[in-house]
Each structure stands twice: as C-alpha cells, then as structure tokens.
Amino acid sequence: MSLATPDLDHDLRLDESATADIPWQTVVWNDPVNLMSYVVRVFRQYFGYSLDRATQLMLAVHHDGHAIVAEGAREQMELHAQAMHDYGLWATVRKAPAA
Amino acid sequence: MSGVVLDLTRIEVAQLIDLVGQFAELVDGAPSMEDPAIERLTPDVYPDDAEASREFRAVTRSDLLRRRASDARAVLEGLPRDAQDPSDDAFAPVEITLDPEHVEAWLRTLAALRLVVASRLGIVTEEDGYDPEDPRYGVYEWLGYRLESLIQAADAF
Numbered sequence: 001m002s003l004a005t006p007d008l009d010h011d012l013r014l015d016e017s018a019t020a021d022i023p024w025q026t027v028v029w030n031d032p033v034n035l036m037s038y039v040v041r042v043f044r045q046y047f048g049y050s051l052d053r054a055t056q057l058m059l060a061v062h063h064d065g066h067a068i069v070a071e072g073a074r075e076q077m078e079l080h081a082q083a084m085h086d087y088g089l090w091a092t093v094r095k096a097p098a099a
Numbered sequence: 100m101s102g103v104v105l106d107l108t109r110i111e112v113a114q115l116i117d118l119v120g121q122f123a124e125l126v127d128g129a130p131s132m133e134d135p136a137i138e139r140l141t142p143d144v145y146p147d148d149a150e151a152s153r154e155f156r157a158v159t160r161s162d163l164l165r166r167r168a169s170d171a172r173a174v175l176e177g178l179p180r181d182a183q184d185p186s187d188d189a190f191a192p193v194e195i196t197l198d199p200e201h202v203e204a205w206l207r208t209l210a211a212l213r214l215v216v217a218s219r220l221g222i223v224t225e226e227d228g229y230d231p232e233d234p235r236y237g238v239y240e241w242l243g244y245r246l247e248s249l250i251q252a253a254d255a256f
Binding site: 004030031032033034035037038041055078081085086090091092093094 | 139140141142143144145146147155159163166167203206207210211213214217221223224225227243246247250253254
C-alpha cells in the first residue's frame with residue numbers, strides 16, 4: 001500500500017496536467033430558425049453573460065457561422081451542449097484547436 | 100405585476116392547444132424513429148466522431164425529449180380550454196399570466212415547435228428556400244411573432 005501510493009499520486013498529477021493543457025469547447029452554430037433575441041436571452045439566462053457579451057456571441061454565431069460559448073473540461077462542455085440543445089440551439093463539443 | 104402577461108386571442112389559444120398537443124405527442128413517441136425534426140432537437144454533439152455522438156445521444160436523448168414533453172405539458176396546462184368554443188368570437192382577447200418558471204417552459208416549447216415546423220418546411224440551412232404558399236409557413240411566422248413578443252415581455256419583467 002505505502003509503496004503504491006506515491007506512484008498513484010504521480011499518475012494522477014500527470015493526468016490532471018494533461019487534461020488542463022487541452023481544453024474542450026462548446027460551440028454554438030448558426031441556424032436560420034432561432035431568433036436573435038432568443039439566442040441572446042439563452043446566453044444571458046444560462047451562462048449568466050452580460051447583455052453585451054451575449055449580444056457579441058450571438059452576432060458571432062450569426063456572422064461567422066459559429067461561436068465558442070464556453071471552454072473547459074470535456075464533461076462540463078457536454079453539459080453546456082446539452083443545455084443548449086434543451087433551448088433548441090445547435091451546439092457541439094470539440095477539443096480546442098492547438099494554439 | 101405578478102407575472103409575464105401574454106395577450107392572445109381565442110383562435111390563437113385553440114391553435115396553440117392543437118400544435119403543442121401534436122408536439123407533445125411527437126416528443127413522447129418512440130425516440131428511435133428516424134425523423135429530421137427529432138434529429139434537429141437532439142443534434143450530433145461530436146459531428147466528426149460518429150461513435151462519440153452515438154454514445155452521447157444514447158445517454159441524453161430520451162431525457163431531453165422527456166424535458167420537451169414536460170415543458171409542452173406545462174404550456175398546455177396554462178391554456179384555457181373554454182377558449183376553444185367555436186361559437187365565441189375567434190378574435191376575443193385571452194390574457195395569460197405566466198410565472199417565471201412557466202416563462203422558460205413556454206420559450207423552450209415555442210422555440211422547439213418552430214424548429215419542428217421549420218424542419219417540416221425544409222428550412223434547415225440559411226440557403227434553404229421555402230414556399231410562402233404553404234399554410235405551415237404562416238404557422239411558422241406566427242410562432243416567431245409570438246415567441247418574439249414573449250421574449251420582449253419576459254426581458255422587461
């Protein structure tokens with residue numbers, strides 16, 4: 001037991017730093033159906049973003065075809081995507097592209 | 100003010116009862132069936148990884164559709180049934196007051212219902228045309244108008 005512990009700790013630290021280095025993203029995509037005012041409201045309600053931030057993100061979705069609405073651990077990004085789907089928004093999850 | 104007020108007419112209430120009822124039946128149905136509208140409500144979360152998408156969907160789809168059905172039922176419960184009486188004036192006003200919790204159910208339901216109607220009309224991408232003569236297009240436009248006015252009322256509340 002005492003012999004195994006340091007190795008386990010070491011592995012755990014390695015894993016944590018590995019996932020922290022590669023964040024995941026929740027991406028919302030443009031669609032012709034959802035109203036702009038609705039998308040802004042969803043970003044404000046769900047993420048708690050300010051009106052300005054939510055509006056910028058909505059405009060990015062509209063003009064660029066998509067916007068990254070959140071970044072972090074994969075499981076968290078999946079929860080966000082699911083919440084976006086609950087609102088009828090088209091959301092996907094992806095690994096952040098290498099900088 | 101005790102809630103968000105929605106000013107409808109009797110004919111709109113009857114229309115909503117019909118559409119939201121159909122929507123509830125759709126999302127309550129067998130989720131395994133291939134239906135573009137259901138696909139739109141539960142989109143691929145990993146478009147480049149079919150296997151990961153399938154796994155995610157297997158875990159989340161039935162819950163998501165259950166929440167849509169539950170939202171739809173909350174909307175239906177808030178719609179007065181007597182407004183359906185055809186002998187009354189179709190354009191008589193019907194005032195509906197929504198508490199904050201119901202506002203979210205209404206917003207999600209109207210948005211999802213619009214996605215379903217859009218899917219039936221073939222409006223999926225920005226490039227898709229539509230037939231303005233299709234009576235469903237009128238329904239689609241009207242749902243957009245009602246959703247927009249509900250958002251404005253909710254934002255002002």
